[in-house]
Amino acid sequence: MKRLPPVPLFVQALGLVVATLIAAQAAALLVILSLPPPTPDVYTINDVVAAIRHGGSPANSDGRALTVNFASRPPPRPTEGRRRLKFRADLAAALGIDPTRIVVAQPGLRILAFKGGGPLQETRLDHPLLVGGFVLGVQGRDGRWLMVKPAAGFGPDPWRQRVLLALILAAVGVSPLAWLFARRLAAPMTALATAAERLGRDPRAEPINIVGSSEVASAVRSFNEMQERLARYVADRTAMVGAIAHDLRTPLTRLRFRIEAAPDPLRAELANDIDEMDQMIGAALAFVRDGSREGPHCRVDLASVVETVMDEAALTGAEAAVERADRVVVDGDPLALKRLTANLVNNALTFGRRAQGRVYADDGMAVVEIDDEGPGMADGELEAAFEPFHRLEASRSRNTGGIGLGLAVVRAIARAHGGDVKLANRQAGGLRARVSLPLAL
Numbered sequence: 001m002k003r004l005p006p007v008p009l010f011v012q013a014l015g016l017v018v019a020t021l022i023a024a025q026a027a028a029l030l031v032i033l034s035l036p037p038p039t040p041d042v043y044t045i046n047d048v049v050a051a052i053r054h055g056g057s058p059a060n061s062d063g064r065a066l067t068v069n070f071a072s073r074p075p076p077r078p079t080e081g082r083r084r085l086k087f088r089a090d091l092a093a094a095l096g097i098d099p100t101r102i103v104v105a106q107p108g109l110r111i112l113a114f115k116g117g118g119p120l121q122e123t124r125l126d127h128p129l130l131v132g133g134f135v136l137g138v139q140g141r142d143g144r145w146l147m148v149k150p151a152a153g154f155g156p157d158p159w160r161q162r163v164l165l166a167l168i169l170a171a172v173g174v175s176p177l178a179w180l181f182a183r184r185l186a187a188p189m190t191a192l193a194t195a196a197e198r199l200g201r202d203p204r205a206e207p208i209n210i211v212g213s214s215e216v217a218s219a220v221r222s223f224n225e226m227q228e229r230l231a232r233y234v235a236d237r238t239a240m241v242g243a244i245a246h247d248l249r250t251p252l253t254r255l256r257f258r259i260e261a262a263p264d265p266l267r268a269e270l271a272n273d274i275d276e277m278d279q280m281i282g283a284a285l286a287f288v289r290d291g292s293r294e295g296p297h298c299r300v301d302l303a304s305v306v307e308t309v310m311d312e313a314a315l316t317g318a319e320a321a322v323e324r325a326d327r328v329v330v331d332g333d334p335l336a337l338k339r340l341t342a343n344l345v346n347n348a349l350t351f352g353r354r355a356q357g358r359v360y361a362d363d364g365m366a367v368v369e370i371d372d373e374g375p376g377m378a379d380g381e382l383e384a385a386f387e388p389f390h391r392l393e394a395s396r397s398r399n400t401g402g403i404g405l406g407l408a409v410v411r412a413i414a415r416a417h418g419g420d421v422k423l424a425n426r427q428a429g430g431l432r433a434r435v436s437l438p439l440a441l
Helices: 009-034 045-054 082-095 158-201 214-261 264-292 302-315 334-352 406-416
Strands: 066-071 102-104 110-114 128-131 136-139 145-150 298-301 319-325 329-332 354-362 365-371 420-425 431-438
Touching: 009 158, 045 066, 045 082, 045 145, 082 102, 158 214, 214 264, 298 302, 298 334, 302 319, 302 334, 302 354, 302 365, 319 334, 329 334, 329 431, 334 354, 334 365, 334 406, 334 431, 406 420, 406 431
Parallel strands: 319 354
Antiparallel strands: 066 145, 102 136, 110 128, 136 145, 298 329, 354 365, 365 431, 420 431
16 A cells, blocks of 8 residues: 655644634534523613612622612713613603603613513513613712612623633543644654664664654654764774774784894883783774674663672672662663673772672662772872773783773763763772663663
């Protein structure tokens, strides 16, 4: 089946917004059309007379009472039609006052007539009614105006409340649809971010295959090409370093034969230098070989790895022990992680006479700490110690200073697993190596 071309992200986002708006408006319109029309506030002459005589009236069926207060001026007098004149005359008759002392304001007011007990009639004026909001003024004998009007309600009226509820229900109903669309748009981005994180832990990870918009497809292609170029770059550099280290052994072999003719004191010094160079070349080859042959990743219990390395060191008579071993699981190469731990323990035993380990979880990371009781390091050397072939021992002796690749290997392994390693001087004396690795998901 032929796959359709990817739709641009802009089009998908625009479609999501438009579809959500249409669905929300359609749902709201459907609910509003299904509701009964709003019931207007209707007031009879008797309601107005009762309010004037009693200083107000109780709430009518829709919850709108009539309020009464005094004012020094009458409300604006509108142009009066036939119905307004009829209502004013009937109200004046009911109150027993002159109609000129009554003003029915609010030009938008509708005055209807009610016949018997039947429906509202706009052609009959038997019983005029006030419908909607209004302001009615009645002049008292002292010249002040008594103002009658519907009380202001607290909050929306019942019909508006029903409309607001309909809009809320429409939004709630459309939200799952919008969530599904948004999740579909965000899923490729999340997968791409996960792949980038995985690349940081495992440069040899398989190329990703993410289906999404045209922008996402383009980003995925660029990501896969970048990953391939990085892999080629690392492989070429590794092969180059390995070839250089291998080729250096040929002139070293010739030098071994040529120093035979040198005087005895000089021959011994030259032999020591050549042996040291041979050791460094061998260490470099091992470093390159191990770095280019990363094993398969699986779930590894770091506490078990550290305990195994400490037990092996203790069998040789060294002072090595685990102080704390919480069960923390990481995703990594078991052999590489064991080599990382062994290098740290060997450094602690070589330069600090004693190794004490801890394994625990902290803020989403698995932590391995190896302490020693040595002299520590100068602050400026704590970072330089991780450089290849960097040794703190001034004599550069292989027996005391090593080759200088142990900590470089530790950092390379830690960073290949998405973590890192730091050195710090302890307040009680000695050095602490702290490795942080991401916990397995």
